[in-house]
Each structure stands twice: as C-alpha cells, then as structure tokens.
Amino acid sequence: MTLKDRLIRLIETGGPIPVSTYMQLCLHDTAEGYYATRPGIGRDFITAPEISQVFGELIGLWLVHEWRAMGSPGEVRLVEIGPGRGTLMRDALRLAMVAGGDDFANAMRLTLVEPAPAMRDVQRAELSSAEPDFVSTLAEVPAGPMLLVANEYLDCLPARQFHKDGDTWRECVIGLDEAGGLAFGLAADEQAAPEGTAATAAVVEVQIGLDLILADLVSRADPFRALFVDYGPMDAAPGDSLRSFRDGQQVHPLHLPGESDLTVDVDFGRFARLAGKAGLQVAGPTPQGMLLMSLGAQARLNQLIEANPDGAEALYESVKRLIDPAELGERFKAICLSSPGLPAPAGF
C-alpha cells in the first residue's frame, strides 16, 4: 500500500488531518517519507552550499570566530541540523581548520542531527575525517558549549495552517473529495486567532517545531550560538506558503505525497519574538546577502578567482546568486540565537 493509499485510509477511518500531520508523514514516514527515503537535493531543489563553496566556508570562519568569542572552550560541540549531503559542513570544516588551527581541531566534536538513515550514510561518507556522531533530535545533543548551524531546516518543520472564516478562525485540514482523492478543507471547530496574528491576516501558518527548538535551547546550561538560515518574510507572518517541489518544478502539495519536497516559509518574526521572550539573545533576522558580505564573501571570491582565473565567471555568478537581493540574497534570512551573556555574534 502506498503512502497515498495509507493517508486516504487514515482519513477514512479517523477524519480529516491537519496540514502538519500531512507534512510530517510525507517528509518522515519511515517507509516512504521524502527525507526518510528519497531526498532530492540537487534534483528537486538546490541549496546555498550546493550553489557555492563560499557559503559553507564563510560559516566555517564564523564558527571559529564565535568559538573564540565564547572564550575558546577546550571542548565544543559543533552541531548541524539537517546536513543534507554534508556539503556545508565539509566546506566549513576546511576553512575552520585553517583559521582555528590545532586548538579548534582538538576542541571540536561534530554531531549531526539527522533522523533519516539514508541521509546519514551520505553525510558519514562526506564527513568521515571529522568522525561525526549522529542523533535524531536536538534534545539528544550532549551537554557542553555548542555551536549550531542549520541551513534550510526550519522550512521543513510541519506547519498548522489557519484560515479566517468570517469572524472566526478554522484550521485547514486534508480530507477526501467526492472522488476519494486528497483535498484541502476547513475543520468544523472554531479556533482562537493564533498568537501574534495581524488584524489584516487571512491565512496564518504556525510551526510548532520552532517552539520546540527554543525549548531545547533554553534548557541548555552551557553557552551556545545557533545560526539558522532559511527563507521567509522579515517580520510579517507568512500566509499560505505551503509548496511542493519535484524535479525542480513546483507541484500541487497533495499530488505526490512522499515523492516531492514539502516546505513552508519561516515566520522569522515569531521565532525572534518567542526567542527574546524565552530570554535568549537574538541577532537578526538579517538578509543572507548582507550576512555573507559582512563575513567576507568578496575577499573569499577574489581569492578563489586568483587561484582559478579560468573559473572566474562561474565563481562570480554562483556567489552573486547567493548575495544579490534580486536572487537569493534577500529572500533568505539568517537569525542567530545565543545564550545570554555572550557578545553579539559577527555578521549581524
């Protein structure tokens, strides 16, 4: 029985399901979930570290800088959530080892947060020299000072979606149409407007996973920095942003369950607001292009072109794609959450 058949069976027996349940099953079902069984990085979509090595390299320099800002602890947990093919961390470590030398190399212990066994195999092969440990959730990362990075992870966190229906709010659910296929609808129950909803909003998405990340971070007793890069509006809440991608094309989110990526825009305003309320130090959100420029993208690009003049145009175009506001430079944002008491992070 396919995942689609199982979803239909689930709805027939238990009634319509929230969008968040649909996302969770489509992305993480162990038998047929997209990330659990057939992640399509490079096929269905492309990410910043896959576009240019400069992305991961600058993050590597940033990690060493922030380790020093913590007082260069003799042991530091370097954590990446959702490492994909391991490209970001491979590029980051290459420069971090140069910038941080033996002291950083000896202090650093790499932990990858990745629930999918197939993805772990890819990451283990790419990052074998760093001997990574694997865990499935942030909560499992051992205690101690921590430097965390996550690129395009937040947008995978399942979202509940609420629609304004006259004077009230109802949750968007997935049920069955007359032909027995998957279809969007609204739940019968009325809801209160989600926290922070603007008076003019008609659709609001809420990723509970953001709250869980904050709960995990707040519970850590040792100093940490956590850098998240993802897409979404600067402070307005996203409306209906649920999208699906297959072979580089946008497809209907209900058409290929488990066979296409599902993603939503991240509500950076809500994430920053809740992090501040929880007592964390918040830097950003800031546009990705501005972060990369302030971390030295131009200087690194110049170095790479000097070493490979024949590749100058391709090198320039790939870095431009990450930085130009008309391309990915503004749509993608970075936010850094830190434990209280640390100096402001570089780049913000």
Ligand SMILES: C[S@@+](CC[C@H](N)C(=O)[O-])C[C@H]1O[C@@H](n2cnc3c(N)ncnc32)[C@H](O)[C@@H]1O
């Ligand atoms: C869009 S890919 C980004 C991969 C990589 N960070 C990059 O930039 O190329 C999303 C990644 O998040 C991982 N992921 C999705 N949901 C996750 C979860 N709940 N916990 C940990 N990783 C998750 C996926 O397995 C995948 O590695």
